[in-house]
Amino acid sequence: MRFPDMLGNSLASLRRRKVRTILTSIGVFVGIVTIVTMVSAGIGTEQQVTSTLSGLGFETITVNPDYSSESNSPNNVPTHPLTPEIVALIKQIPNVVSVITDISLPDAIPEVEISINGTSAPVSAFFSNAGSINPLVSGGTISMIAGPNFDATHQDGVIIGAQSLYNSLHLVGTYPADTSVYNQLLGTPVHLTVTDPRGEQQVFTTTIAGVDTNSNLDDARAPGARSITVRNASVRIGANVKLAIVQWWYRQPDYLEKRGYSRATVKVDTIPHVNAVADQIKGYGLQADTVPALIDQISRVFTILQLMLTSVGLLALLVASIGIANTMIMAIYERTREIGVLKALGATRRDILGMFMLEASFIGLLGGILGVIGGWLLDLLLNWGLNAYLQSQGFYVNLQIFQVNATLIVSALIFAAFIGLLAGLYPARRAARLDPLAALRHE
Template sequence: MRFFDLLSLIIDNLGRRKGRVVLTAIGVVIGTAAVVILVSLAAGLQKSATSQLWGVNDLSRIDVSPNYGDMSGMEAVKVGGGGGGGSSSSASGQKLLTPGAITDIAAISGVKAAVARDWFPGGAEMRVGKLINYPSIMGVATDDLSVFDYEMESGSTELSRGTAVIGGYAARSFMDPNQRPGQDQPTQPDLLGQQVRLVLTKWDSTGTPITKTINLRIVGIIKENRSESDYMMYVRMDEMTAWAEWVNGTRINRNKDGYNSVVVRADSPDLTIDIAQQINDMGYYASTPQQMVQSINSVFIIMQLVFGGVGAIALLVAAIGIANTMTMAILERTREIGLMKAIGATNRNVLSIFLGEAAGIGFIGGVGGVALGWGGGALLNVVLANYLVSQGNSVTTQMTYTPLWLPLFALVFATLVGLFSGLYPSLRAATLVPVTALKYE
């Protein structure tokens, strides 16, 4: 029997009993829709959780910190603060981020770049006219911040002497120290290309503040991305080191004192976990957002399996209905089966016909279930959006998210459920003896 003849016969047989087929397929529709909606709900929660993580947008980034080792029992141990200006010590297991260490980290396979960073250890106040601001000052050992893959709001990522790149939030956080209660907030200045005064502060032994004014030109503004860069002002490492030496009153020897931290960029997010582990094995502390995302994804994958299993129970009930429907169909069509065999149909032909009918019921139910599940997920998103708007919140998340593979998987799974449900009745039909089947009343 040719395939298209078989397919035509299966469709005709299903069309003769529309009511029974529809009622049986409804069970498959409910089970398939339950699988789609529940798994979409878990996928939506996963997507919402990972997208709202702080700084999770850069999955190829690895933050490395020095290992100051066991300092117990040491006298007057001084570790470099934000500027790394402290003296070295012989603490057990100490691993500082010296230039040599950074070179070793950069040599790891898969590392795209390793950039040293250091915080300014004193106080800093940015002034534009009468307005003041308090950004965090960070020195970076690179002439171009493009290595960090920041999305720029405006300007350039290139740093030269006397220039700075500032985060979007910090660029719009100016205040008027003379503002009176009830007055409107001051208009934020446009910093791009503007010269600003950076007032650095340190304190002497008596607590008296000593200030130093630096003129800087803002050459770039980083777009807000819910990460630490929003609050930062980035300057060249050599300039920040000079300011830190002024605060500490001593020279900084990077080969002895190291840097506060190093940012490592991997060639691919898939390599970050392995690179971070190699850096940890070298004795430093390495962390990456990918580790957090991986942990969260593991939890939500388990949730998807559990939710999918709950929906599969409904499909199991539907499978019993398909098996019952096919068994009744065989009893009703026993003489028809005997006649088919008498005119030359083989056991394989009969088996194929009834298996095809069972799979067809599963396929019809699967199509309906996918449509119902997809529509139900969209309806849940609309209901959630309206509820958030009514509560005065902006819509920032979706309750459900249906990945492309899920409808395809649900449709194939429903079809297979129908196929296996009809296996026993189909085998029973295929093994009927023609003479006995023709005598059946």
């Protein structure tokens, strides 16, 4: 018997018993609705919480080289330096999205002076690493007005604060100025003058790569706020420029190979993966700092929630599969004579087995299709209800706690059909092994 014929045969049998087929599939429907709703709650909650937390930088790991305990001087070479080779290894750890490396200028550097178009000002900020700025810690957020922020690939030039361009460097006549004004400044030559303890000076020439704004600084320096004379300029220097500075400072062209980066910020795709990645980085002898307790707790709550709710659905499906098995046993009892006739006409055991297993699978699949649709509708209803409730309590938010994705839909359908298949296994085997003579005599 060819498979398409078997398929058609099974579908025709189910169509003849529409009411019974639908009633039996209701069990699967309930189970799948439960599971889809529960899993979609898991997906939605996780996504909402993760997207909220990732804005806070919780999916990042701060990596520092390890210094031996005896000699604590920062001028010492670290025992496990964060060399470019190690960075390459970290990039290859699964779930790592990006690695942003940074170099600190030595504390001994007394001052770096920035000079643009003849106006000079001391540089007040040395950090360049956009990823390492934790707004929870720094108390403000940095946003780019012009040019790209420093990231894993872009570490050239300097990014200057918009207010410094106005206050300290007088490159723009107003604050805030029009974005096009800032854009025109991109590429302007910048001279950074570094003086070493012996009085030797070195000028590093680079360009303006971007203009940013720092929210807490802006608050203090916004027009109308208390007037502060600020001579220092807020300048973020790209790691490549800083590398040139430290190479000169230490007179060490192979600075990176010997001492390595000062720190790296490793971005991981999702919060639950953070700990595993951090452990692996520690395996290279480096320090890896995360927000571990919180992350642990969040993943544990998700796991428990999903396990608990999914088991409710599984219980429903267990009951449903007993229902399918019962329906199939009934159907086979009613069709015993038909099975006998089919066997006399040459049907093999496999034909009979396949016919009834397919029928059972279709009952499961039907319940699965209805269940996915039902679960999705329930999700919409629950999201709407939740937000309506929150709004009635004065929280004007739009939370999508229940979310369905393609993986969930496809797995739910396959799972439902599989439940049917499993439930049909025993009845179908019984039908396949029926003695044809006894079946033919059956009334």
